[in-house]
Amino acid sequence: MSQPPVASVSFVDTSTTPPIRGGFYIWPNQTVRIGRDTDRDNNDVVFADSTVSRNHFELYSITVDEEGRHTSLVFVRDRQSSNGTLLNKKCVGKKPDITPGRLLQNGDVISIYPYITFKFVQLEERTSFLRLTARQREELKLLESRYLVEDRTLGNGAHAVVYLATDVLTGQQVACKVHNLDRRPRSHQILRRIKQEAMLLSYLDHPNILSIKAAFESEHSVYIFTELATGGDLFSLLSREGALPELEIRWIIRQTLNAVDYIHNKGLAHRDIKPENILCAIAPNVSYRLVLSDFGDSAVTNRGRLKSEVGTTFYRAPECYNSERGHSLSVDIWSIGMLCLQLFSGFQELPNLRHLDFTSQGRIDRYLNIILNDHGCDVAVQDGDEDYGNDDQPIDSQTSRLRPDENISSHAKDFVRGCLTYNSKHRLTARQALTHPWICEPEEDDSLFRRLERDNAASWEPRKIRLAPFIEKLDATTDAHNGDREQELGTVAEPMEEEEEEEDEDASAKISPHFQRNPTPFLSCHTLSSAHQQREEKDTDHPLSANGWSSPPLTIQTRRTSQRPQHQPDIHVAFVKLGT
CATH class of the missing domain: 1.10.510.10 (Transferase(Phosphotransferase) domain 1)
Known part of the structure; x- marks a missing residue:
């Protein structure tokens, strides 16, 4: 039995009179490319308007798991277009930048200025049993000046759940990895390993390593914010x-x-x-x-x-x-x-x-x-x-x-x-x-x-600031937004205390001399305190890109000439399955 579609997209092209309307479904693990180029290897939905680049943007879905615990993720990504791709009237990509995908929410509007708009509807809505707890939501209010965490899961593992979040300062989507310490056996070793991961990541700054943004801890949870990898694993x-x-x-x-x-x-x-x-x-x-x-x-x-x-x-x-x-x-x-x-x-x-x-x-x-x-x-x-x-x-x-x-x-x-x-x-x-x-x-x-x-x-942004490389405790007099506080060069991190007996020798967070000899940007792992109430012309994909679909795609074409047509054009009003 085939899987149902995860989303629908309806579009309106107002460059003609009357406007051309149509739509299509997005199916699990499918990519739909939109542009002016009529080559089926490059685009699945074609618009002939000059405001549309040869390869303008793409929509793609990622299935997080097969058990149905998470809603499928659907992203929009600009393909280095000349005119840019707008999401809710904000530009999310334009040449020459290689920009990551942007995770779509139900009701989002994508547009190619000034004529063409697309409305996104998430058809697959699952109520996850992995929602943030009431206590976690209260704790995350302390970070609202820096990060807004949504109750939308991106995935989960044996020890943590990943939620969608937004960096308030940049508007970028990020991932928030939440370790619920109340749902696992209380162990200094477990907490130590969680802190160690954040601490070690804070010393790493490389295009091929997931970038950590910040880390916070409370008595009940640990929150680690990282870049959002928008292509799945x-x-x-x-x-x-x-x-x-x-x-x-x-x-x-x-x-x-x-x-x-x-x-x-x-x-x-x-x-x-x-x-x-x-x-x-x-x-x-x-x-x-x-x-x-x-x-x-x-x-x-x-x-x-x-x-x-x-x-x-x-x-x-x-x-x-x-x-x-x-x-x-x-x-x-x-x-x-x-x-x-x-x-x-x-x-x-x-x-x-x-x-x-x-x-x-x-x-x-x-x-x-x-x-x-x-x-x-x-x-x-x-x-x-x-x-x-x-x-x-x-x-x-x-x-x-x-x-x-x-x-x-x-x-x-x-x-x-x-x-x-x-x-x-x-x-x-x-x-x-x-x-x-x-x-x-x-x-x-x-x-x-x-x-x-x-x-x-x-396409990668190295850290611009140097942050404290140790687990910092916040109190009522500490600003929770001190993730931007700079640390003097050469300051050595204080290693976490050694666990007795139960901790493996190699689990120490003591940093090797290589780290201190060639210091790189790093950040604090903060502690939340309940007392603290702060509120183109390179318009092509990369040469390694896969060509075409596994099955011939069905192309929707909405064409117009430089003169507006005098007759009623064909209007594609039915939703179709691409790639069949």
């Missing part, structure tokens, strides 16, 4: 796109490596790299900026090897299963290798996972030989190695390949093997991985990647 992208071309996979891995190289230089290991933690900052399109998120399992390595068991099973390095052996920064490289395999497989599970056994280099090589269709694959299968895999079922070498009908380049295979090395000392480092031929060759591809990196850097 990589896991959702794989679910809508399937297996990606190798060029796009290389670009994803290169951006991820840029982030990992940056944090490794600061002595920080992420320890949970996976598609769900890589976000599309601009749109559900890998051509644009990707950001690494969720640093809840991160740790600094200035004390030596790490020992706690964290991360996601499929992406964990072998040494993570042995607490006595310990692990280091190289666990992130292993995760990137597993990420490569998943990207080649698309949304499908890796073939023959029952045979995945990474307890020795020999077993790793045999598994990779099969799924990568590498030399020696048939020998490994025909030999019937009884010590291979973890069951006795035979392996079909044809169905076990990642891409049976498509070759994977030799450079890609070599890169994956360099990441998935049992001995962590022999694994590629992030810096070595960035110079691997698969990432930076040939020169034509490297030039393309470097151009995209420049474009992405232009």
Whole structure:
């Protein structure tokens, strides 16, 4: 049974007499492009008026989960139009800027000045059981001069719920991650890890890392404000796109490596790299900026090897299963290798996972030989190695390949093997991985990647102020808006006190010397006090963009000539499903 539409859009074009009216539905995980170009690969709804750019704006929906706990998210994004895209009479994008999507609310009006308007209606309204509590709403009133948090969920995890918020100073939409301490066992260790994530993020400022804006805590909740990634996560992208071309996979891995190289230089290991933690900052399109998120399992390595068991099973390095052996920064490289395999497989599970056994280099090589269709694959299968895999079922070498009908380049295979090395000392480092031929060759591809990196850097705003790098307690005399208070350069953060017994050694928030040697912008984690009552001509998408739809689109065309028609034009009044 097909899913129902998530929204409807009706439009009026007043450039003709009488006006042309029409509309269309937006379906789950669909993108609808609006512009003047009649090429169906570029636009699905076409207007011939000269005020409309060839590729003007797009509407796209993102399904947050399949269980129906959250209303689908629908965004509008300008495509570097010449005339600009207006949302409720405010410009949300215009060339030359690469602007992120803007989350739409029921009743919003999009317009192309001066003739064409679109009205957005959210058809799918779900009452979430994850609404803010009465206490949280009262606490958030203390922040109204800085952030307005709406009772609209964007997603949730095991430990937190993410809500839509608006930065009052800039008007930008941001995400508010709320940890409800009353709904989880009271533990100094849990609270410490939450604070540590905010504290570590406050030291990071990079185009490929989710930017933190501010953090506040009360006795009952912790609120962390970050940039809103308007393209969903990589896991959702794989679910809508399937297996990606190798060029796009290389670009994803290169951006991820840029982030990992940056944090490794600061002595920080992420320890949970996976598609769900890589976000599309601009749109559900890998051509644009990707950001690494969720640093809840991160740790600094200035004390030596790490020992706690964290991360996601499929992406964990072998040494993570042995607490006595310990692990280091190289666990992130292993995760990137597993990420490569998943990207080649698309949304499908890796073939023959029952045979995945990474307890020795020999077993790793045999598994990779099969799924990568590498030399020696048939020998490994025909030999019937009884010590291979973890069951006795035979392996079909044809169905076990990642891409049976498509070759994977030799450079890609070599890169994956360099990441998935049992001995962590022999694994590629992030810096070595960035110079691997698969990432930076040939020169034509490297030039393309470097151009995209420049474009992405232009769409990213580094922090302009330096903020206090410690957990600050607010009292009745403290201004809750002191997130703008500057900190003198060179001031060293006071580390959080050590937990006794229950806290892992590597969970310390003590910052490595790399952070202090090369200080970057950082911010306060504030404490809320109840006593404190303050109230184009580059009008095209990126070259890595996917061309067309999986099925031929139905184009709505509203055309007018320079002279107004003397007869009644065809009026598209029915709502149609695009892409069928």
